[in-house]
Amino acid sequence: MLPIVVPKGSWETWTEEQCIEALYQARWPHGFRCPACNYPHCSVSRTRKHPLYVCSSCRLQTSITAGTVMHGTRTPLRLWFRAMLWIGEEATSVELSEVLGVTYKTAWLIGHKLRDALTLVAEESKLSGSVAVTGGVYGWRCFSSLVTEPTDQPIVIGAELDGEEIQFVKMVQMDLSVVGKSRLLTRYVYDVFSEFHAEVDFKRVKTFAYRGMKSFKPLSAILMKAMHWFDHTLQGLGPKHLQAYLNQQAFVYNINRSGQGLLWYLMRLCGSTMTITYRQLTRPRARVPNRYWAA
Numbered sequence: 001m002l003p004i005v006v007p008k009g010s011w012e013t014w015t016e017e018q019c020i021e022a023l024y025q026a027r028w029p030h031g032f033r034c035p036a037c038n039y040p041h042c043s044v045s046r047t048r049k050h051p052l053y054v055c056s057s058c059r060l061q062t063s064i065t066a067g068t069v070m071h072g073t074r075t076p077l078r079l080w081f082r083a084m085l086w087i088g089e090e091a092t093s094v095e096l097s098e099v100l101g102v103t104y105k106t107a108w109l110i111g112h113k114l115r116d117a118l119t120l121v122a123e124e125s126k127l128s129g130s131v132a133v134t135g136g137v138y139g140w141r142c143f144s145s146l147v148t149e150p151t152d153q154p155i156v157i158g159a160e161l162d163g164e165e166i167q168f169v170k171m172v173q174m175d176l177s178v179v180g181k182s183r184l185l186t187r188y189v190y191d192v193f194s195e196f197h198a199e200v201d202f203k204r205v206k207t208f209a210y211r212g213m214k215s216f217k218p219l220s221a222i223l224m225k226a227m228h229w230f231d232h233t234l235q236g237l238g239p240k241h242l243q244a245y246l247n248q249q250a251f252v253y254n255i256n257r258s259g260q261g262l263l264w265y266l267m268r269l270c271g272s273t274m275t276i277t278y279r280q281l282t283r284p285r286a287r288v289p290n291r292y293w294a295a
Contacts, residue, residue: 019077020050020064026264027068027271035067036060069113069270075106083110084266088252092233112281114266115244117273122247127170128199130161134219135174135185135193138227138242146183153239154179155246156193157223166218169253170197171226171246173239222253 014022032042032053039057046052053062065071070080079100086096097107135156139149153173160168178192179185226249230237237245255262 014078014081016076016078019081022081022267023064023068023070023077023271026267027064029268034058034060035062067274069117069273069275071275075100075102075110080110080270081263081267083107084114084263084270087111087114087248087266088255088262090229090233090248090252109278109281112241112244113275114270115241115248116276117266117269118247118251119244120273121269122170122250125170126197126199127158127160127168131158131194131198132161132166132219133158133190133193134223135189136220136223136227137179137183137185138230138237147181150176152176152179152183153237153242154183154185154189155223155227155242156185156189157219158193158197159219159222164218166222167257169219169222169250171223171250172197173243173246222249225249 031040033040034042034055034057037055037058037060039055041056042053042062043056044051044053045061048063050064053064054060055062065073065077070077073080079102082100083096086099091099091111093104093108093111096111097104100107100110102110133156135154138153138155139151154176155171156174157169157171159166159170172193174189174193179189226246229249230242230245234245255265
């Protein structure tokens, strides 16, 4: 993949035209390709807020934001880019609203659209090599019983290891039907996680949270940090959006470890991911068969 040519000046001073240029390079690093016929040539119409690229073959008109996370947005692209950076800073919707100077609803929607793009990447990535697995139950307080409650949200975290050093993490919200009646996650839960989220030829390192010396503490610490953020910064999370926030936490850890530029990674990701709508985000959580036990 070709590198993005960074517009001159700090991203905070970028104009809308510079943001359009950067997004164009993120969407088409090898030059324009028509979404319908893949033809490489187009003409450009600049009569609207964002340029329209008209395919020279099939005449399809494509906006710079069409088919991306920013599809149909009325928010300036420079605010979207700023939001991408603040997602990496683990900003809440309230903080994002203040930083961008937009309403809480707009900030909430932007944040969730960016997290949805991270979710698509998380679903495609699998752990490989030497893998450690542990987990816990979000919402479980130490004074309550060991029997699962309807409000419990079991989480399994897996990591690729280089010796004892964590290289890449993935966190997954598990269904209570997989966990069973006990809040202490069993080997079966970790086997189900490994089946769907690790490569076939990996070396498993079985670990168990909250069990003294058997717990892989560095991995447990990442999960506990995420839970602490949910409780004390977000003031609690329900099951509907928990996975999206888990993906954000895993992304922040992984991008910091990799040394990649956060803005450029998110820009490329958002330029190739279709947006999710406000109605899809706010509709009631559907009860659907879970892939973890459907056979």
